[in-house]
Each structure stands twice: as structure tokens, then as C-alpha cells.
Amino acid sequence: MRFYAERPVRLAGQLLSDLVAITWIAAFCWLAGEAKSAVLQLQAPGHRMIEAGGGLRSTFADAASTASGVPFVGEDLAGALGRGGSAGDVLVDAGARLLEAIGLAATSVAVVIVAASLIPVLALWLPRRIRYARAAGQAVAMRAEGADLLALRALTELPHRRLQRIGTEPAAAWRAGDPEAIERLAGMRLAALGLRVS
Structure with a gap:
């Protein structure tokens, strides 16, 4: 936490x-x-x-x-x-x-x-x-493991209008493994919790 x-x-x-x-x-x-x-x-x-x-x-x-x-x-x-x-x-x-x-x-x-x-x-x-405290603790642990899980958290927890800043289909970009989209999604999740990207 x-x-x-x-x-x-x-x-x-x-x-x-x-x-x-x-x-x-x-x-x-x-x-x-x-x-x-x-x-x-x-x-x-x-x-x-x-x-x-x-x-x-x-x-x-x-x-x-x-x-x-x-x-x-x-x-x-x-x-x-x-x-x-x-x-x-x-x-x-x-x-x-x-x-x-x-x-x-x-x-x-x-x-x-x-x-x-x-x-x-x-x-x-x-x-x-x-x-x-729980969400931030999990995000810090995920940040250490890589951006993929953070990006998935962003997809499930951030509002749809914020996710559209990445593109019209952020979930499709994540599924396709688009590294830029994954990094941006992870950054959005960390920013929503007031945490640094790295």
C-alpha cells in the first residue's frame, strides 16, 4: 500500500x-x-x-x-x-x-x-x-513489472473519454501489443493516481 x-x-x-x-x-x-x-x-x-x-x-x-x-x-x-x-x-x-x-x-x-x-x-x-493506498500500491508494483498490466488497468478503470486521447480503439491497440499505446495507457493510469511513470 x-x-x-x-x-x-x-x-x-x-x-x-x-x-x-x-x-x-x-x-x-x-x-x-x-x-x-x-x-x-x-x-x-x-x-x-x-x-x-x-x-x-x-x-x-x-x-x-x-x-x-x-x-x-x-x-x-x-x-x-x-x-x-x-x-x-x-x-x-x-x-x-x-x-x-x-x-x-x-x-x-x-x-x-x-x-x-x-x-x-x-x-x-x-x-x-x-x-x-491500495490502488497506488498495486500501480507501483505493476510499474516495476512493466507497462502491460497498467495499461489494462487504465482500460478498465479510466473514463472512456480520457481513453479516446490515445485513439478511437485503445483496447484494440492494447490487444495488438502497440508499444506506444501501452506506454501511454500505463502513463495515464499512473498519472490518475499522481504517480510518476518511472
């Missing part, structure tokens, strides 16, 4: 298309990072819930500790205040669940953006580059 042409104009076009594809993907990766950061900012209430829950739990624990020293009712009062600390635990748990859900949503948004950016690259750019 040969990924790049030998002729400067075709090579420049290929390099430009590769650069556009890479820039496209990089821009969408940056956009995905920005979108993820924006969604993660929604975690602020979750952090505040965790802090508030922890503070509430600590306050009830301190109050229960203090209440336990009250004569006659201290134990009952401390038990009731201790159970109030479970409200802080519920708040902490809710905040943690909120953080987890928002984190998952942020990652999902980033993945969707990157995946959406890859669709045109995988559907348009990559198949064309692979087709070119």
Missing part, C-alpha cells in the same frame, strides 16, 4: 485532506472536553448537599453528646438527636448519587460528540484514503 502520491499537486491535496481530517477530529475532541467541563459544573449542588449533610450529621452528633449529660432525660434526648444525624447521611448519599449521575452524563456527552465527529471521517475520508 502507498498512502501518498509522488506528484506534488496530488500529494499536496492528500496532505491537505489529511490535515483537515486531523483538525476536524482535534476540534471535536476539544469541543467534547469543553462540553464535559460545562456539564460537570452542574455538580456544584451535589457538593453542597454532601457538605450540608456532613455538617448536619456532625451537628446532631455534637448535640447528642451534649444532651447525654442532661440529668434524667439525657439518654433519651441523646438517642433522639442521634437518630436525627441519619438525615445528614441521607443528604450525603443523595449528593453522592447526584455527582455520579452528572459525571456519567458528562462522559456520555463527550463520547457522543467525539463519535459524531468520527462519522464523516470514517464514512468519507478513510475509505477514500484506503482505496487510494
